[in-house]
Amino acid sequence: MLAPILTGAITYLLRNRAAKLFLYIFQVLYAGLAFYVFMTVKQTGPIVWNIGGYTDGLALSLYADSISIFMVLMTAVFYIAFLVYATREQYFRPRFYFLFMVLQGLMMGLFLSSDLFNIFVFLEVSTVVVSILIMINKEKQAIYDGMIYFFVNVIGTAFLLFGIGMLYRTFGLLDIRAINEAMSLLDSPRAVVLPYGMMMVTVSLKTAVTPLFSWLPKAHGTPSAPPVVSAVLSGLYIKSGVYMFIRFNEMFNPVIDMHVFFFWIGFLTSLIGFIMALGQKDIKLILAYHTVSQVGLIMMGINMASEIAFWGAVYHIFNHAIFKSTLFLTAGMIYEEYGTRNVYQIRGLFKRMPWVAVATTFAILGITGAPFFNGSISKYMIAHGTYDYTVTLLLNIINLGTTMSFVKYATMLFGKSPKKGAVKSDFYALTACVVMGVASFFTGIFGEGLTQFFFNYEVHVNVDEYIQKGMVYVLMIVAGVAFYNGIIKHGGLITRIGHLELTFNGIITSMAGYFIVLVVYLSLIL
Amino acid sequence: MDFITGEIVGILLFFIGLYGLMTKKTIVKTIMSMSIMESGIFLFYITINYTDGSVPPIGQAQEAAFVDPVPSALMITAIVIGIGVTAIGLTMFMHYKQKHGITHWSRNRNQTGSEH
Structure with missing residues (x-):
């Protein structure tokens, strides 16, 4: 997980042709490693790494099961293609591929992390990295779009942080699997309605579902962003939202359906x-x-x-x-x-x-x-x-x-x-x-x-x-x-529909509205 | 005044920040509202499960209950991230304003100047 970030930093220092070569060799090896871990998981079942030697559930841990390791493998393999694509491009400078590799590391972290707070940290940092990648050309429209992306997502992750706080208040735990086990001991499901709503706002924002997708075309389709960035965002990064959706719903599964x-x-x-x-x-x-x-x-x-x-x-x-x-x-x-x-x-x-x-x-x-x-x-x-x-x-x-x-x-x-x-x-x-x-x-x-x-x-x-x-x-x-x-x-009507867009305030308002709808719906069905 | 606890105030601050984000069109005010929201969250975290008279978990004092150190530890990280994020937001805004002189979120996507 840390390896791509380190490699990015090293190549940033090298700054010449050798750096690129190093980048490719590393990426291929990394994909190989991902494949090796994938095979291990396939044969022996989920793997857990606990950091710091504490017992499972209390320690910060990385957790790999069949879905998460599959996402990791996918990311590593696709990055080879993206790097090859970008070789000759103008924007492929040290600054760019440093951030690009950092983003890869962060995505791996998102897929593997089992600790809620770590997930928050990864999300926040990757938001920063992605918005810088979007506006790497410093063009007017790109900066505007990057800013919208940045603020909307930072506010979205604030919701997640708040939700995590509420969960911690109820359970005193931060590990996804531990919370999942504790969930069935809960007296009334109403205690987790608010945190669920909060966390789902973030996840839905990341996956860009109906009321909250306005930032996505801005970020992914912004005119001057390099095509590789658009491809990563659209092909891989958005999937981290879907992945979190699967994970969080699994976590709340005993109580909320x-x-x-x-x-x-x-x-x-x-x-x-x-x-x-x-x-x-x-x-x-x-x-x-x-x-x-x-x-x-x-x-x-x-x-x-x-x-x-x-x-x-x-x-x-x-x-x-x-x-x-x-x-x-x-x-x-x-x-x-x-x-x-x-x-x-x-x-x-x-x-x-x-x-x-x-x-x-x-x-x-x-x-x-x-x-x-x-x-x-x-x-x-x-x-x-x-x-x-x-x-x-x-x-x-x-x-x-x-x-x-x-x-x-x-x-x-x-x-x-x-x-x-x-x-x-x-x-x-x-x-x-x-x-x-x-x-x-x-x-x-x-x-x-x-x-x-x-x-x-x-x-x-x-x-x-x-x-x-x-x-x-x-x-x-x-x-x-x-x-x-x-x-x-x-054209006609359909073109006009296509040009409908929410302003920044509109996006935030729809986020709040979505949160209220979620909570009301939940309290109705529970 | 029992109901004014850190948690309630934290939640209130969060939603005040959210209100600011929903209604204000100035980018600087957006950044300020964001900070208010984050402060609300920090306050909420550090007052989680706090009981009166508990002591910090340092040293060997046994006479009172320890405060749970985990939320404080988390908040140190979150505050650092928050500062970083605010700084980056302000940098972007300054750059944008100096170059293009825009301080508000505009209504429509600016179509000019993007033909390439």
Whole structure:
């Protein structure tokens, strides 16, 4: 955990070509270490490290079980790709990769830490690091967005700190697993309503669910932030919120059960996410709003109260990391080449940047859930969590929305390029993009095996049903194209919806409102 | 006046800070409200489970109950983080104001100057 931070510091001091080489070697070794620990956990079960030699539960401890170590492995592996992508970029200076590596260490800390106060510290520090990364170019809009991100998240973590204080008052414990055990001894569940509300505000803010997502497009889609930063934020960092959601809900599980509430929150999030995405014309903003939508889908899966949907959602976390990172990275190359981020002005990608176009296509097929791609497997698993007709319908609505806005995104690929001939792109960046794009295909084909390997959870994809889904997918594409030509192209209402935005005060107010709604809802059901 | 305990005051301060954040558009006031909120939390923590007449857990004094040292230890960390965060917030604000002369949260996303 400390290793990436140290490496960052060392390379910051080295400052030359050797530093970069050192960085790659380290990252590969680190991923190897993560894989080794992963295998150990897989064979022997959860590992606990206690610091300071105190008994478990009182000491500050690191805890690795199958989900957390999976997240760690994912982060370590993706960082290789990100580093390779950024090799030749201008912003890849010591200052940048120092912070970048620090962020990796902090994320590892978030995933592994079992102590609530440590989680708070990691969150606070990573907020600082991320906001500096967002405004590393010191451009006006980037600083403004970075500031909003910074303040909103600092205030959000203040909620978490307060919630932890209340929990400590009740239990006198700070360890997640110890509190989980103590929870069942509680006299009345009402004692934990307030802390639960407080902590869920923070977690929901981090995962960017419905009323609280306004900061996300600002942070992830800010014009001048380097594409690698957007990719990390959207692909990996946002998942730490989802991960905390899983952890905290597990902790409160003996007393509080909120999956119905969060299922609907997830649905609303996805719905609003893609509606907003439809109204955008900036490619980075389209992708950012799409992250909102996909996170909503993940939340739905987690809260469906069925095992297959839960693992489907976790697998979707992984898949989303692959294709959203690919999309952000390729988007970065595209707008650098074309000099604009307007989706209507970029045309003829296949002719001008063939390999980038291939990577983009793979990622788009992945995110829309085309047969054989990874998105289809995890969406299939989520859809399998229910036999309820309404829920299936809701999932299909979300899929349709995703398809619609990616039809819009895909128009970039075709048409006439303003300039003749293909452009030679940066080799390293290209390799990273193509490898990740192709990965979204292979993780789809070997979906069954991979879920078995990662989570010890067996999935059997029913062929008939899968073919049926494939047909539905084709229908969706047709509907998406029709919608695109019919409505979206002409703008109007949908563009106006897309430009709705909350001010800073609005974001804070919705945070307070969300807190009140949570507490009222909880006191009603308990 | 039994109800004015550290915990109640802490909670009140927290929500006063939150109110400030919800209503004030000046960035400096945002930072101030944030500090108020944090002070509320610190006060809440250090008065958790405090009983009258307890002594600090230093030395071998046995006649009175010890105060729980953990919240104080946590708050030392949190105060340090809080100072850091406030400092960074102020730095960002100063930089932003000096360069672009903006002191308020604006209503709409500024679309100009971001074409690239």
